[in-house]
Amino acid sequence: MSQKRIFRIATRKSALALWQANTVKQLLENLGLQVELNLVVTTGDKMQRGALADISLDDPNLPAHLKTGKGLFVKEVQEEILAGRADLAVHSMKDLPVETTAGLRVVAVLPRANPSDVMVFSPSLLASLKALLGNNPLQNSAIEVIAALRKLNWKNSAPVGTTSARRQSFLRHTFKELELPLSVLRGNVDTRLGRVAADEFSFIMLARAGIDRLGLHNPTTTLTLPVTLSLPAPAQGIVAIECREDDNLLRAQLSTLNSFEASFAAAFERTTLWLTGGNCHTALAAHQNGNQLNSWATANSHYSEFTHTLNEIEQKKWQKISENSDHAEVFQSLLQSDIAEKIHTHLVETGYEKMMTLRAPKSAQ
Secondary structure, eight states, X not given: OOOOOEEEEEEOSSHHHHHHHHHHHHXXXXXXXXXXXXXXXXXXXXXXXXXXXXXXXXXXXXXXXXXXXXXXXXXXXXXXXXXXXXXXXXXXXXXXXXSOOTTEEEEEEOOOOOOOEEEEEOHHHHHHHHHHHOSOGGGSOHHHHHHHHHTSOOTTOOOEEESOHHHHHHHHHHTTTTOOOEEEOOSOHHHHHHHHHTTSSSEEEEEHHHHHHTTOOOTTTEEEXXXXXXXXXXXXXOEEEEEETTOHHHHHHHHTTOOHHHHHHXXXXXXXXXHTTOOSSSEEEEEEETTEEEEEEEETTEEEEEEEEOOHHHHHHHHHHHHTSXXXXXXXXXXTXXXXXXXXXXXXXXXXXXXXXXXXXXXXX
């Protein structure tokens, strides 16, 4: 009798990565598969100082998208799969480079969690907000809380922490005349929350999905920002599952986990990311809301935004494609579609090319 195959998930050791890996592990075990975790330490885990965009590996054999930025958290995980020491990986899709690594394929995505950004406040800052807004300051609207924050003196305050160029741009725009003491904040979700709770930071910004998944959301210290106020990163709140392209048995099993709504949303939003070059040096937001895609970007004092609306025929067409295709196929089909051409036109007409080198849609290459 042949031995039953054991499927191995390559994963980082952070609490959030393990939550995601164990979630997929349970889903696959529910299908009758045997699954184990393969723990990996990545270059990004080892390099905890400075912004990811400022780090670049000097390795001529590495694809460019794995040498810098968020690729530093992906490189070793993908190497485990390609070497056969693991069979699949689970990623926060907003942190997965938009470029495809040869031999691998994102087959499925899980249903989207809350895509919003949050502000998490220190005890000291909450005390200041209570003086302005009452004993439960975060029960007020986000607009009211931000208005109160604008009344405070930030000259000698603890820093405001975030790793994201997009969130830093949001804060600079929202508090433009106040010159917030912004600081790069690296580390796992629980580490960041611990540092703001210890008053090392006035407040920090991060994704709501991560704190929800870890059961760390505290409404008395956390303000959730509406997506209309702080537009999320492409695919924020979506978990992606990646495996070897030639592993047809696993691909068939993973396809049963795929959320076609989340798959199209991720592909729609990441089409903008791909067309704008897909790097972490430019602050870029893109989010699907119903039949609309909203996006903004800023760099070197330039700011641009656009909205693209799908008509009813397009919505029905792409719903059918998403229901009958894995995620990689949906994404590649979008990149070659007239929708990508229309988004590219928006990018040109609204001035994105002043900030970045735009790529032509694949249909035009």
